[in-house]
Structures are given as C-alpha cells and as structure tokens.
Amino acid sequence: MGKTIAEKILARASNREDIEAGDIVEAEVDLAMSHDNAALVSKVFGEIGAEKVWDPSKIVIILDHRVPANTIKSAEGHKTIRQFVKEQGIENFHDIGEGICHQVLPEKGYVKPGMLIVGTDSHTTTHGAFGAFSTGIGATEMACVWATGKLWLKVPETIKIVINGKLKEMVMAKDVILHIIGEIGSDGANYKAIEFYGEVVDEISVASRMSISNQAMEAGAKVAIVPFDKKTEEFLKNRVKGKMEPVYADEDASYEDVLEFEVSDLEPQVACPHKVDNVKNIREVTGIPIDQAVLGSCTNGRLEDLAIAARILEGKKIQDRVRMIVIPASREVYIEAIRKGYIETFLKAGATIINPGCGPCLGAHQGVLASGERAISSTNRNFKGRMGSPDSEVYLASPATVAASALKGEIADPREVLK
Amino acid sequence: MIIRGKVIKYGDDINTDVIFPGRYLAITEAEEMAKHAMEDLDPDFLKKVKERNILVAGKNFGCGSSREQAAICLKYAGVKAIVARSFARIFFRNAINQGIPIVESPKAIEFINDGDEIEIDLERGEIKNLSTGKTFSFKPLPAFIRDIINAGGLVESMKKRLSKS
Ligand code: SF4
Numbered sequence: 001m002g003k004t005i006a007e008k009i010l011a012r013a014s015n016r017e018d019i020e021a022g023d024i025v026e027a028e029v030d031l032a033m034s035h036d037n038a039a040l041v042s043k044v045f046g047e048i049g050a051e052k053v054w055d056p057s058k059i060v061i062i063l064d065h066r067v068p069a070n071t072i073k074s075a076e077g078h079k080t081i082r083q084f085v086k087e088q089g090i091e092n093f094h095d096i097g098e099g100i101c102h103q104v105l106p107e108k109g110y111v112k113p114g115m116l117i118v119g120t121d122s123h124t125t126t127h128g129a130f131g132a133f134s135t136g137i138g139a140t141e142m143a144c145v146w147a148t149g150k151l152w153l154k155v156p157e158t159i160k161i162v163i164n165g166k167l168k169e170m171v172m173a174k175d176v177i178l179h180i181i182g183e184i185g186s187d188g189a190n191y192k193a194i195e196f197y198g199e200v201v202d203e204i205s206v207a208s209r210m211s212i213s214n215q216a217m218e219a220g221a222k223v224a225i226v227p228f229d230k231k232t233e234e235f236l237k238n239r240v241k242g243k244m245e246p247v248y249a250d251e252d253a254s255y256e257d258v259l260e261f262e263v264s265d266l267e268p269q270v271a272c273p274h275k276v277d278n279v280k281n282i283r284e285v286t287g288i289p290i291d292q293a294v295l296g297s298c299t300n301g302r303l304e305d306l307a308i309a310a311r312i313l314e315g316k317k318i319q320d321r322v323r324m325i326v327i328p329a330s331r332e333v334y335i336e337a338i339r340k341g342y343i344e345t346f347l348k349a350g351a352t353i354i355n356p357g358c359g360p361c362l363g364a365h366q367g368v369l370a371s372g373e374r375a376i377s378s379t380n381r382n383f384k385g386r387m388g389s390p391d392s393e394v395y396l397a398s399p400a401t402v403a404a405s406a407l408k409g410e411i412a413d414p415r416e417v418l419k
Numbered sequence: 420m421i422i423r424g425k426v427i428k429y430g431d432d433i434n435t436d437v438i439f440p441g442r443y444l445a446i447t448e449a450e451e452m453a454k455h456a457m458e459d460l461d462p463d464f465l466k467k468v469k470e471r472n473i474l475v476a477g478k479n480f481g482c483g484s485s486r487e488q489a490a491i492c493l494k495y496a497g498v499k500a501i502v503a504r505s506f507a508r509i510f511f512r513n514a515i516n517q518g519i520p521i522v523e524s525p526k527a528i529e530f531i532n533d534g535d536e537i538e539i540d541l542e543r544g545e546i547k548n549l550s551t552g553k554t555f556s557f558k559p560l561p562a563f564i565r566d567i568i569n570a571g572g573l574v575e576s577m578k579k580r581l582s583k584s
Contacts, residue, residue: 049578077445138487140572143574190482190507220508364445383483385436390459
C-alpha cells in the first residue's frame, strides 16, 4: 500500500519501516521552535529535572508575541528566555524585531522539506507549505522535547484537497482557504493531515501557500502540506544549509478523503464573528461599519499582502473613523516594503505602522479593541475577545478586502473600490 | 482511575481564547491563571466549579491556540475531568500532559445534563450517570497515555523517566 507524505516523514523520524495512519510512534524531532512562551517552557524544563537541552542547534526561539515588551511581566519573560539561551548555548535565537516566528523560521533557512518540525504555537502548520511535517504542541511537551529530542505522535489520516480553476482578480489564497474552512467546518480536519494539490496550488506564490497552510489549522489540521516544487526550492535555496530531501506521496497512497474545489467563480470571502467557519460571500456583508482594519500576521503580513493593499490605497485616504494598523510580518518584509514604497503609501493614506511581530492579533497590545468595536483583519482567528474586549467583533478577510474596507469605513469588496 | 463529580455542561467549539484569553498570556503562575478560567465564556464559572468539577461539552472542545494555559487554568480551577464529543488535537495533548482525565464520547452530551452527578472509570471506559441511572461506555485511552494521566501529568512522568535513565 502506498504512503502519504505524513506517513513517510513520521516513518523516517521514528526509524520505522512501515507505519500507517493510526499507529503511535516515538519520533525524533528535527526542529523545535518556540516564541515568547519559551519562558513557560524553560520553567517546565527546570521542573522535570532536566539540565542540558538535547541539541541546542535544533532549537529555535523567536520573540514575536509581545514585542517590544508591553508589560513588566512580558519583559521578565523575555529576560528569562535571553538568560536561558545563553546558558544552554542556543544560538538560533531571534530577539524582538525580527518578525513573527512563522515568517522568520523559513526566511532564516531553518525549514527544509521532509523535516519533522514542532512548535509551541498552533500555526506551526505554516511550514507545511515547504513540504515539512510541521505541527503545534504545548509547552510541557516542548520541555520534554528540549530534554530528549523525542515526542509521541499519532500518525494522522490524510485528506487530499485539490483546488482547481483560476482565481479572479482581487481574490486571494486567503479567500480560498476561508472558503474551504467554511465548507468543511472548524473541526473538518481535526487530527488530520492535509495534502494540497491542484492548478491553483501550483500557480500561487510560496507566500500564498504559507497563508493556506497557516489558516488550515483553523479546520483543526495537524499538518497542512503543500508538496515541495520548483517554487519552494527557489525560495529556500539561498537560505538553507545542506541538502534538501523532499518527500512525496505515493501514487497509490491511501487517503481518508479526497475533496475537490473549483474556485474560478470564487468571490472574496469573510469569516464572521465569532467562528472561523462562519464564512460568507463578500456581498452578504458589505456595508457593515468598521472601527479598525488590521493588515498583518503570520497568515497575511507578507510582501504580496502589503503590495495588494498598497495598490488599493495608493494616493487615497482611509476613512477618518477607521484606525488602520499595518504590521509587516518580518524585518525582511518591512525593508522590502519600504524599498517598494508601500510603507509610504500606507502612511500617507493614514495608516499606523507597527513593528514586525504579532501586533494586536492575539489581543495583548498594539491595537486592542474596546467593547462594541468591530475590526476587519487579515489574521486567522475571530474568536470572541480574540483582539481585545469580549464584546468586540473580528471579521477575517484577505489583505485586499481589509484595505478596501479601511478606505470605505465599512466592509467593502476590493473589486468595487478599484473600479 | 475513577472520578466522581457533578457536571457543568457547555456546547460545541469551546475555544482556547474563551477558556483563557490572550490578554493574560504573560501570567506564569498556575494559581493566577486559574482566576481567569472560562472568563469570556461564563463569568460564573469559578463559582460553579467549586460545586461541580466535571466539564461536559460538545464537539471540538479546546479548538484554537496551542496555549497550554487553557488546560492549566482548568486544572487549577478545580476541574477533575473533561468529557466531550471530541477535542481539538493540541488541547487533547495538553490536557493529558497536565494530567487531566479526558474522555471522548459522542454519547456523553446526550446522556448527561447540566448538574448531573456522574462517575467515570477511565480504565474500563465506562461512565455511570448517577442522577439518571444510565451507564454507557467509551473507548479507553491507550495504556501509556493513561499512565501519564495517572502520574499526574507529563512533568511527573518525565521526572520518573529522567531519574531512571
Ligand atoms: S500573528 Fe497571530 S496567529 Fe500568528 S503567531 Fe502571532 S499571535 Fe499567533
């Protein structure tokens, strides 16, 4: 019987010949990533009585969630982490300002196809865009990974998702994945691996694939893999060290389900409060007034996201009553966006630029919402209270829709404002 | 392990942001975390959990973030077990790693009401609803996972493992 990508990677990582979905394996981790919650991980690391990490070269820590520190508590956490990496000889440490972990990890060449990556962040699925088995785990588990390099994992069933057609202008990968989540539900891929195929997947950029693998977590996916190809190779080749060993599924791999989507007619999509699978066509929600527009995050804070928003805002002004917050996903993205003039466009349009990092995405700082306020956001979660007050609302949409809405002061169709 | 207690019942898709809001993520002490458990879902939770310490919920309990605080805050708020139609995968692992007995049972939500008293036998895979007299079964977790729960969580079980080697 043929194997899926997930089965093959876990077989290699657990030194087993033949494994299949449902088996439980003890796997050796290739890369272990944490962010600000490394403070909690290091505390548990002490509690289990571990002294030295198993392999400092396989641990990466990137501070992004509350940067620069917003409270004394956050500052203490960062301080603990800086001390810990020094003591343990962890050189792969990126302090505040480098960007969001899921952007920085591939940018800095840590991600390679076929790897088993775990991260103390649910959106670690992002690195599936590079053909890796990449998934989120909790802090206690990470402490044990730091100590032993090992972790038990259940080999997931795989759902094959085929996306065909040709996207219309102003319709983005974000719209595609929101549409899919709307169809399969917020637990539609719970515990499962997804492999993405199809014309659209081949056609779109690496950044767009990252957006899909990232957002797919909101359907519960354990991993969300786009098979490695020329585009990913192009992105990684000057960044990674050593050989790339991509893993592909066998022709006769056994999938739990095969889902096909034809997206040529797809309109911009919006996930309405308070669930990511509460997805509507743009025309059902246009006209809803907004107070804040957020462009950024590990889902959609990359150069192409800023580019499309800048195209919409070029030479225009956002509505007075709207606060628009732009967060480039990383230092690299930020520098490019300055070079290309996007940042100037945003500033002149009336937006506020904040430093690379998670920004207001998790409701901790830099643009939290007051009660009764409503935001449209290119981030990945719209749970109650996600961006601030439990009485606020978050609508999720593509960068194009976010920019168009900032311009009009209400949820707007990006195809309309460009006319 | 046998757990007995009264039930607080919630619906589907209870996510990690309402279990433990992001604005408190810098907190590192478990007792402090417990003070914010379920804050955005049920403001009376901390009062209720004093009397009733088994949570019963619908599908996809704990969906969302990998934040282990969601499991930790429930444990330290006094939750003794969680029974749900299904769990989101990271929460499922986090709960086990915190030593919280969890039961996946599609029947639970139909056969257990808010306020019922129930008894869960983790090894045998059986829930007795003492209030209604009904008994039903679920597939027990694999033995090595039950061992983690019995040890009180992954920290305790790991300590044993590290001190042996
Ligand atoms: S940008 Fe948002 S979703 Fe992404 S890692 Fe940061 S907090 Fe999480």
